[in-house]
Amino acid sequence: MRIFFVGDFTSETGPSIANNMLRKGLEGKDILYSNAKTKPMRIIELILNALRSDCVCFCSYSQLNFIGMKIAKVLQKKTFYIMHGYRTYEYKINKEFCDNDELKKINDTEKNLFKSVDKVFCVSKKFMEYMKKVEPAFEEKFDYNYNCIDFDKMQKEAKGIIKRKKDNQIVSIGGGMRQKNILTICKAIEKLNQKNGIKLRLIVIGLPYTDKESICSYDFVTYYDRLPHEKVLEILSESSLYIQNSTFETFGLAVIEALTVECNLLLSKNIGAIDLITTIKDNDVIYDIYDECEIARKIDGVLKESNAINLRVGLSIDEASYKTSATKLYNKINKFMEEG
Template identity: 55%
Template structure:
């Protein structure tokens, strides 16, 4: 039960899960559009299921949990984001009422589902510390990636890569820290005369105007998924400078598309690349000098091939990711029934 339509990070991950589960008739999906049909669908499909798996955060989950309890069904939650924590990072002025509401929703989910599957090991470890009362409920299952589709699109746009172009997704969202990346690139352009370009994709949030004020920036508020992959295929470096990132699908998409990578050590996808080294990671997401030095290093010694070799396909190929999740859920049943 969740969003299988939007091209957001969670939406794409959910579509990959659905694709990975294939045409198996043992799996039902929430497809209803209107509020009324959604409620009817929740009741009808819950009755016919052994377990309900929530893969998006939605108020409808609370209704579904109550229905599942009524019919004694198990429930699991795929945790794409830690909403209350991200709300605090993204907003300079915190609306206490809104934050309280988000926290109450999250606590209800953690309290009432059988298991919470975080989308990375990093997030699972973080959650065990952040919510110690639910530590036993946290497990992980990496998001799935369709390598073939990304490689095919990258091949289609296999034009000459622009060695001066750096790309970041996440727009003006504060926790993505694209403004700090701007400052680092500005430093390199002024001090080293590198003439770098920075392409930023994503919603405005709080930092868009400041990011756009730099003359080397091209900003897109929204692009179709394929267009984003095309940008990845023509950029030299992909930077993900998040202070908190539960997985970071675009990190892997850009790597498969052939970009060199510079990513924050807070990104969950770090756990899926076995060949990653300190030079590939940002340890202080607010330190423009560190980012500038590492971009300069990457322009001379590329890391795309080495990192690509280290991708753990066993866990993140979309068919494997879906199968791993089902195995973990089945194990849960077995353990609780014996």
């Protein structure tokens, strides 16, 4: 079976990084990948490679996908989609002012995508379950396959970078994006600092979006719009706690990276990667992401009783390693092709 993977394999975005890990995991198999840069050349490539393949898998969101799906339909090729994000929800939660007409347009486009392909692979089990609830008309099309992770590379990077912990330093990645809900973390830390007379610091990393100004109004916050990946790992390494308080997180690679450099974790129940940590306990999970009292209580608990060692023991490395995850995806597509 020959698969043609269509998507972003060149940028530094999350989906592109995941796509390249998938490519690494499929080395040695009969696979074609999109390489063309310009739109005209990409369309020619879509036609030629679809002709040469048994099926087409779109692994990044792009308007060009819809042209590719039409080409595949004409050529009677099965189509698959690896879903990294749900644009409908992301527009609704992250925009300061939501335009209902624009929201409907985005959702109609995604519905058209789900209708056009034969199968949709979400990048985590939790994400799949969510999609089945919000798009029930396409429930049978949703499956999941975890993002591919190079754990060996992570471990090598961590070895030379692990630093002595700063007891009062907390970090959260996501910047001012509302979806990351870092403002509630700020409120919780302020509550702890005032109540206990301690001086917790919060480092926030990420683009401004809508909430940066409000986040930076807290005097204990240090904010970076962007940093080199190595510097992010250094900060995670020297921090006592990493908090991911997302309203919605399809996977969450930063969670795994933080754990790799021995950082304690406090995670919202909405994070896809949480299912990879079999030893996680209630005290490690934020159930109400808008409740600063719950978050403050659990920050205090994790800082007093570290959870990094316990969580690392329960991390299901085999489930999401790039070789295992890529092979699982290949086998799922192959099975669908045989049964279809």
